[in-house]
Amino acid sequence: MNNVIIPNWHFGEKVLIFRSDRSKCDERPTIILDGNKLQYKCKDSDIGKILCSAELIDGMFEDGMIISISERGEVECLHHESKQEIDIFMTNKCNSNCIMCPVSEYDRKKSDERYVEWLKEYIKILPSDVSYINITGGEPTLALDIFFEIMELLKNKFQNSDFQMLSNGRSFADIFFLNSVIACTPIGTRFAIPLHSSDRSIHDMITQSEGSFEQTVRGIRNLLNKKQKVEIRIVISKKNCDRLTETVLYILKHFRDVFCVNFIAMEMMGNAAVNRKEVWIDYDEAFKKAKTAIDILVNEGVDVQLYNFPLCFVERGYWQMAANSITDYKICYMDECKDCKVKALCGGMFFSTKYIMRPKVKPVE
Numbered sequence: 001m002n003n004v005i006i007p008n009w010h011f012g013e014k015v016l017i018f019r020s021d022r023s024k025c026d027e028r029p030t031i032i033l034d035g036n037k038l039q040y041k042c043k044d045s046d047i048g049k050i051l052c053s054a055e056l057i058d059g060m061f062e063d064g065m066i067i068s069i070s071e072r073g074e075v076e077c078l079h080h081e082s083k084q085e086i087d088i089f090m091t092n093k094c095n096s097n098c099i100m101c102p103v104s105e106y107d108r109k110k111s112d113e114r115y116v117e118w119l120k121e122y123i124k125i126l127p128s129d130v131s132y133i134n135i136t137g138g139e140p141t142l143a144l145d146i147f148f149e150i151m152e153l154l155k156n157k158f159q160n161s162d163f164q165m166l167s168n169g170r171s172f173a174d175i176f177f178l179n180s181v182i183a184c185t186p187i188g189t190r191f192a193i194p195l196h197s198s199d200r201s202i203h204d205m206i207t208q209s210e211g212s213f214e215q216t217v218r219g220i221r222n223l224l225n226k227k228q229k230v231e232i233r234i235v236i237s238k239k240n241c242d243r244l245t246e247t248v249l250y251i252l253k254h255f256r257d258v259f260c261v262n263f264i265a266m267e268m269m270g271n272a273a274v275n276r277k278e279v280w281i282d283y284d285e286a287f288k289k290a291k292t293a294i295d296i297l298v299n300e301g302v303d304v305q306l307y308n309f310p311l312c313f314v315e316r317g318y319w320q321m322a323a324n325s326i327t328d329y330k331i332c333y334m335d336e337c338k339d340c341k342v343k344a345l346c347g348g349m350f351f352s353t354k355y356i357m358r359p360k361v362k363p364v365e
């Protein structure tokens with residue numbers, strides 16, 4: 001899909017569905033492959049404007065694919081019909097600046113005034129029967145101009161989907177704000193919140209934001225008091241790996257009703273890539289450092305998962321906790337993985353982590 005440009009595109013920025021034949025079209029704005037022509041149809045009654053010959057896009061689109069076309073005709077794939085999970089990116093703004101964030105500080109400060117309209121168009125065109133919606137950012141609750149409106153749109157459209165909100169939890173320290181969020185959020189939404197350490201100075205040093213520990217802790221407590229589903233995330237880095245046991249003991253003491261605790265290996269992009277010498281810890285060392293903490297949680301009946309860990313760095317007895325958590329288009333394997341017997345089960349690694357850290361994988365025989 002990279003580098004596809006529709007020639008002579010002059011309809012402005014659009015979000016469209018691709019149909020491989022006219023009989024499958026509905027009222028949504030569509031790009032149709034009609035015989036040997038690619039056509040653009042913006043309403044049900046339209047005949048469709050011919051864009052180019054089919055050869056130009058040969059095999060690049062799949063039926064039901066949702067694509068974005070820029071003003072200059074550049075095409076980006078947003079969603080495959082076969083995919084049951086959707087990310088709704090609210091904003092790139094964040095009130096923290098975590099040293100291992102996969103987004104850079106520079107990217108978090110960029111803004112695009114047309115984004116709100118674009119996002120509404122995207123939500124409108126999505127199929128309503130997807131299984132899972134991820135509300136993400138930046139910090140999604142900082143999109144104050146659109147947050148409540150978009151949440152209402154999502155709640156009304158995706159009535160049978162599960163929802164997850166990835167948040168640093170700081171906004172939920174304000175109980176009045178939290179009440180408004182709960183009112184517009186589907187029942188059963190999972191709030192996934194990182195707690196970097198039980199030591200406030202370590203947490204605040206990782207977020208590079210003084211006072212963030214207090215706010216996150218109060219946010220988690222407020223959510224649990226409101227009987228919300230909370231997942232606590234611990235991103236393992238050089239900065240917090242020596243206090244994982246203390247951190248889970250703190251969680252058990254203060255947040256006993258937590259839904260689950262997940263340990264996460266880093267994605268080496270953005271701040272994480274810039275600060276790699278300070279933050280990166282090899283996968284196997286990260287697992288070893290987390291093992292006691294995992295055992296404590298499991299013995300206490302708390303669900304645990306490992307995100308972004310290739311299987312060969314995890315002890316066999318813990319493989320069932322290793323989730324295939326990396327988004328399809330970011331998954332990568334090392335060349336040596338081709339002979340690995342468990343490749344089909346392994347969630348691989350991030351593309352960026354492969355190229356920056358060159359992990360020494362151990363193919364399973």
Ligand code: SF4
Nearest residue numbers: 310312337340346363
């Ligand atoms: S060798 Fe490769 S495929 Fe096998 S477990 Fe490790 S990372 Fe996964």
